[in-house]
Every structure is written in structure tokens, then in C-alpha cells.
Amino acid sequence: NNRKVWTTHDGDVTLVGDEAMTGFSGHSWKVEVLADDDDFSMSVGVTSSARCCDDDHSYKLSGWENGGCEYSSGTRTDRAGITWKRGDILEMLLDCDCKTLTMANSRTGKSATMGSIKGPVYPCVGFREKGRGVIISF
Numbered sequence: 001n002n003r004k005v006w007t008t009h010d011g012d013v014t015l016v017g018d019e020a021m022t023g024f025s026g027h028s029w030k031v032e033v034l035a036d037d038d039d040f041s042m043s044v045g046v047t048s049s050a051r052c053c054d055d056d057h058s059y060k061l062s063g064w065e066n067g068g069c070e071y072s073s074g075t076r077t078d079r080a081g082i083t084w085k086r087g088d089i090l091e092m093l094l095d096c097d098c099k100t101l102t103m104a105n106s107r108t109g110k111s112a113t114m115g116s117i118k119g120p121v122y123p124c125v126g127f128r129e130k131g132r133g134v135i136i137s138f
Helices: none
Strands: 003-007 014-016 026-034 042-047 061-065 069-072 075-078 089-095 100-105 111-114 122-127 133-137
Touching: 042 069, 042 089, 042 100, 061 100, 061 111, 061 122, 069 111, 122 133
Parallel strands: none
Antiparallel strands: 003 133, 014 122, 026 089, 026 133, 042 061, 042 122, 061 069, 069 075, 089 100, 100 111
């Protein structure tokens, strides 16, 4: 198990993994939410871009934002979704064969799946403010 602490710094508000996920079968990872409070904005998922723009919260994300929004290739749709708070562990599963991404909150047991994920993609976490972080376990 490879465990990393990702923290926003130097003006970055988006954290992107350094290895692309592609090929067949599944890739899985866990995101542990670190926050000083429960009032924060964070998105989690995958992106087709290994590099993203500072302060651009959409950055081609396919995934979810805390509070219920869903993003598909950076396009936002308001849907009732999964929420999380400090200390939650979000379990992520990318199925390259089926082109799906699934996220489950281990505390609440709620999950969501989206399709049309085309690789290669990179795991990513985005924040609306600096100084936030997560623990990623691959």
C-alpha cells in the first residue's frame, strides 16, 4: 500500500497524481479527508490532464464535489450526490474495461457511479481554497 499526504501549496488548489491510470481491469485508491472544519469545498475523481490550471476548479474533472454536484469532463451538473466530512474515507474504483468510476463513502455506505471514463486518466482532488489536504492510499 502506497500512502501519500497531498496538501495544496504555492497557489495550487488542485492535486493531480503523477501516474496515469489506463489499460484493463480496475484501479482503486482511498481518499481520507483532512480538514480543520466541516465547512469546505472539495472535489474528487479523475482528470484527463496531467496538468491543470491554478484556481480552475473544473480542470476536466470527472467525479464529484462535496455537496452533491457531479462533473463529467469538467461539465457540472447539479445532482443529489454523496457528501463527506472531516475524517471520512472515500473509496474510489476505476474500471477501465467498463469505463466507469465509482466512489463510496465508507462512513455512510453511500456510493455513486459514472460512465464514459476514457483513459488515460489521473486521480485528482480539488479544493476551492489553499491549505487543504488529503491522505491518498493506492
